[in-house]
Amino acid sequence: MDSVTVITSGKGGVGKSTVAAAAGAALVARGKRVLLIDCDAGLGSLDHMLGILDHRVFDIADVVSGAVEPAQAVYPCAFEENLFLLSAPGTEEDVVSPEVMRQLVTVLSRYYDHVLIDSPAGIGQGFLSAAAAAQRALVVATPDPVSIRAAVHTRQSLEEAGVRQQRLVVNRFSSTRFRAQKCYRDLDSVIDAAGIRLIAVIPEDPVLAAATLRAQAVPQTAPGALAAGRLAARLEGEQVPLPDVGRF
Numbered sequence: 001m002d003s004v005t006v007i008t009s010g011k012g013g014v015g016k017s018t019v020a021a022a023a024g025a026a027l028v029a030r031g032k033r034v035l036l037i038d039c040d041a042g043l044g045s046l047d048h049m050l051g052i053l054d055h056r057v058f059d060i061a062d063v064v065s066g067a068v069e070p071a072q073a074v075y076p077c078a079f080e081e082n083l084f085l086l087s088a089p090g091t092e093e094d095v096v097s098p099e100v101m102r103q104l105v106t107v108l109s110r111y112y113d114h115v116l117i118d119s120p121a122g123i124g125q126g127f128l129s130a131a132a133a134a135q136r137a138l139v140v141a142t143p144d145p146v147s148i149r150a151a152v153h154t155r156q157s158l159e160e161a162g163v164r165q166q167r168l169v170v171n172r173f174s175s176t177r178f179r180a181q182k183c184y185r186d187l188d189s190v191i192d193a194a195g196i197r198l199i200a201v202i203p204e205d206p207v208l209a210a211a212t213l214r215a216q217a218v219p220q221t222a223p224g225a226l227a228a229g230r231l232a233a234r235l236e237g238e239q240v241p242l243p244d245v246g247r248f
């Protein structure tokens, strides 16, 4: 199984960290042990989302500098058993090089069923390091032309980084908004424009957003959690039909 997955996007703020946290929790619900690695140097958010911020001392930069062992910088999520986090460095200067990230992830991945790497937006150094360590990628995009155009750049950059196995996660989907925007005829047009095979459609879900921002477990019946559950199943190779997101 390809157990190291980078979660990327061309455009910022489309929901990478939210999707990473939700996918991690959904994999845990399937009985798996999951490590999240935050690569968004200077802008890390998973420590907050997983309820670790207040007692976190070390981050990935402390591991890379040799100050602590990796296990000392990996913290358990406050509300989810078997979900762990290695936090991003506090400043951009401490961004980890691709080669060092690859070595670190190779070692860490032995102890987990899945490693999910939360990449910064764009195609800078943090992205290159995150991509270097991954076997496959989820490209997160909202269903609008600006985000999809950025996803095309990400697809090309991932290919250049050698990550050929890529899937599209359409996040914050609302059929009302999608119809009103009239940017795309249907979801197939979005997928065609991105040029990436679809793996999940995560709905616009205030319950998912609120729980994540308040560092709480997402209620399993929330639409976003159900969608994350289907994403987790597909990440594990199960054939789950894509949801019928309606006709447009």
Ligand SMILES: Nc1ncnc2c1ncn2[C@@H]1O[C@H](COP(=O)(O)OP(=O)(O)O)[C@@H](O)[C@H]1O
Binding pocket: 009, 011, 012, 013, 014, 015, 016, 017, 018, 019, 045, 171, 172, 173, 202, 203, 204, 205, 206, 208, 209, 210, 212, 213, 224
């Ligand atoms: N499916 C969703 N439904 C509603 N809000 C969402 C959803 N996904 C993300 N958000 C919100 O979008 C904002 C950006 O999400 P975040 O995960 O921090 O994005 P990124 O990591 O790509 O910068 C946050 O306020 C988050 O709560």
Ligand SMILES: [Mg+2]
Binding pocket: 016, 017, 018, 040, 045, 118
């Ligand atoms: Mg983020």
